[in-house]
Amino acid sequence: MSRKLDYPSAEDQALVKAAQKGDMQAYEELVARHRDKIYARAFSMMRNEEEAIDLSQEAWVKAWQRLKQFQGEASFVTWMTRIVINLCLDQLRKQKRLRAESIEQMDEELGGVERQMPIITPNPTERLERNELRQRIDKALGQLSYEHRTVLILHEFEDLEYKEIARRMACSIGTVMSRLFYARRKMAVLLAGLKREELR
Amino acid sequence: MISHEIELKLQACLDGELSSDETRAIEELLARDAGARSLFEELRATRTLLAGGELEVKLPETGEFYWSKIRRQIELEDRRSPSINAPEPVSAWWVRFVTPAGALAALALFVVVALKHSEPPEPILALDDSHEIETPLEETSSFSFRSEAAAMTVVWVDSHRE
Numbered sequence: 001m002s003r004k005l006d007y008p009s010a011e012d013q014a015l016v017k018a019a020q021k022g023d024m025q026a027y028e029e030l031v032a033r034h035r036d037k038i039y040a041r042a043f044s045m046m047r048n049e050e051e052a053i054d055l056s057q058e059a060w061v062k063a064w065q066r067l068k069q070f071q072g073e074a075s076f077v078t079w080m081t082r083i084v085i086n087l088c089l090d091q092l093r094k095q096k097r098l099r100a101e102s103i104e105q106m107d108e109e110l111g112g113v114e115r116q117m118p119i120i121t122p123n124p125t126e127r128l129e130r131n132e133l134r135q136r137i138d139k140a141l142g143q144l145s146y147e148h149r150t151v152l153i154l155h156e157f158e159d160l161e162y163k164e165i166a167r168r169m170a171c172s173i174g175t176v177m178s179r180l181f182y183a184r185r186k187m188a189v190l191l192a193g194l195k196r197e198e199l200r
Numbered sequence: 201m202i203s204h205e206i207e208l209k210l211q212a213c214l215d216g217e218l219s220s221d222e223t224r225a226i227e228e229l230l231a232r233d234a235g236a237r238s239l240f241e242e243l244r245a246t247r248t249l250l251a252g253g254e255l256e257v258k259l260p261e262t263g264e265f266y267w268s269k270i271r272r273q274i275e276l277e278d279r280r281s282p283s284i285n286a287p288e289p290v291s292a293w294w295v296r297f298v299t300p301a302g303a304l305a306a307l308a309l310f311v312v313v314a315l316k317h318s319e320p321p322e323p324i325l326a327l328d329d330s331h332e333i334e335t336p337l338e339e340t341s342s343f344s345f346r347s348e349a350a351a352m353t354v355v356w357v358d359s360h361r362e
Contacts, residue, residue: 040254134255181208
């Protein structure tokens with residue numbers, strides 16, 4: 001008879017192994033540990049609480065069904081994050097927010113308004129409370145288009161390479177580079193703008 | 201003003217996505233072009249600002265409620281089509297063991313019964329003076345068996361159809 005697993009103190013790996021054998025309690029513990037992170041990623045992409053809750057829950061259900069495919073090449077939470085990102089991308093595509101021939105994309109290809117923007121250098125050494133800085137970044141992210149925000153999130157927060165982002169978003173590497181460039185330039189402007197707004 | 205292609209290369213250099221030759225070319229450009237240098241610095245500063253700058257968002261509902269919906273959905277999906285991760289019930293062990301064993305037993309029983317039926321029928325009663333066997337029409341391959349003691353007559357008819 002195997003020893004009973006101490007769920008709260010067990011490592012993710014042990015919980016995953018137990019869940020792979022059908023242990024629902026082990027899976028519940030994994031959900032409890034990582035639900036905020038998975039929800040947060042869905043929210044950052046969708047910018048909508050309800051959709052983020054639904055998609056993150058769908059990700060947990062899908063992950064349970066595919067749990068035996070998880071071999072532990074990456075951490076469990078990384079694997080989960082990839083699942084929720086894919087679901088969000090599917091949802092965004094369904095909503096036609098990722099239109100291949102959007103005006104925005106044409107704008108990017110031709111050289112949008114951001115090309116004319118003066119160069120702004122946000123000062124990372126400025127003394128800001130970490131949470132305040134995060135609030136500003138989040139507010140600025142909320143003002144980007146879905147395409148720009150998604151590329152920025154996948155590159156800056158998920159550390160994905162251009163090639164991988166292109167694969168996931170079903171677009172060319174050139175489009176990824178272009179979107180990332182304009183997303184960064186917009187962020188520089190928005191962060192500087194927010195700063196000015198708050199100083200008034 | 202630098203071209204868009206160069207702008208993207210500056211960014212790719214920052215992200216470590218260029219080959220060593222391309223990186224060297226961009227470094228040379230940065231050394232001689234102030235505009236390229238400014239843009240590169242802006243991109244770098246924005247990237248630094250974003251690093252670790254993601255807002256920590258919390259789930260806006262209780263963990264119990266959130267989990268209960270996940271669990272219900274998992275159970276529903278498993279009922280529809282058992283997932284590959286669905287826990288295997290103990291009875292599944294039995295079924296896995298009993299099914300082939302049962303099939304083997306049924307096969308063995310069938311063989312025994314078939315062999316029994318292929319043998320000539322054993323006489324129910326031992327033949328003695330009180331019994332007589334008649335085969336009145338040889339060509340029809342029928343014969344009868346009568347037992348006085350048992351007060352019984354049995355007739356076998358074989359049509360010999362070939």
